[in-house]
């Protein structure tokens with residue numbers, strides 16, 4: 001019914017993944033499997049809604065309607081069994097800008113913010129840019145499987161620790177944190193008056209049950225501000241429409257003050273249109289997408305095994321981002337990178353961009369037609 005095999009030329013569409021290769025990697029003859037967006041068309045229903053809105057011909061300042069709030073509530077309830085109130089939601093023009101605003105909202109210069117590395121780099125970059133002190137609580141890795149190191153976390157908390165940035169599900173390691181893991185983490189934060197900013201942008205692309213952090217209990221919800229968006233789920237990240245949720249009025253009011261001050265609360269008119277049609281009509285497409293991604297993931301695993309590759313790769317519980325470990329090769333990280341770029345001619349995300357713990361890893365985005373995935377894998381296994 002939906003054609004995820006369609007090959008679409010994305011070059012010259014002002015698209016970072018294809019059009020910024022030269023700027024980022026210094027060459028553009030690479031097959032791009034880096035930036036976290038998909039090479040699939042957004043569902044037709046969203047495209048049609050955007051076209052219809054464009055035909056109106058006036059694109060003045062936009063605001064969320066009652067329906068926009070309702071659809072976010074409905075999505076959270078039906079997809080994630082999380083009941084939230086209208087006045088717990090605040091729209092913002094991106095998860096990353098919102099995250100940066102939370103740093104100003106809930107900490108002062110010189111305060112400490114804990115980030116669980118390796119992790120999506122803006123979560124630590126923003127800490128430094130906002131002149132806060134970055135404290136890392138590295139995840140524990142055992143044969144490619146990751147867990148949180150809560151003893152390390154406890155040992156790093158000081159009176160200056162104000163925020164813990166949670167990536168849930170986790171990019172790039174692909175974990176969907178269990179309810180038990182989330183409860184244990186939250187207990188530590190509650191005890192130490194630490195606010196959790198829970199970046200849940202990958203929540204819909206999951207292959208096992210996902211639990212929104214703030215849905216677990218009133219105590220946890222009271223210390224949490226959640227960030228989310230339909231951007232990853234429906235491939236509409238370029239429309240810049242995201243939202244924050246907190247059921248603690250004080251937390252949401254404080255956040256809202258900062259987003260007003262930073263002028264982050266003006267949303268692209270097409271962003272609202274896309275969010276509404278996605279959350280109202282996009283569910284069937286999403287189910288098909290998840291099946292296709294799951295097959296691509298399984299195909300990758302099988303392909304590496306069939307070719308006796310020594311690349312270690314654990315199937316992710318969430319995301320279309322595959323965390324490849326090259327640690328079985330007795331060559332340096334720099335040499336792996338060089339071989340990927342010069343010989344395989346593949347653009348992957350360098351693991352070290354997610355923190356020093358990413359050394360030996362590269363991240364491959366498998367949200368692309370299977371034939372192109374196979375092409376990329378074949379170029380990789382020829383070298384590795």
Ligand SMILES: Cc1ncc(COP(=O)(O)O)c(C=O)c1O
Nearest residue numbers: 036094095096120171201229242
């Ligand atoms: C964990 C995480 N948060 C946020 C974003 C980006 O969010 P936005 O485009 O809404 O700023 C990404 C994109 O890859 C991500 O992986």
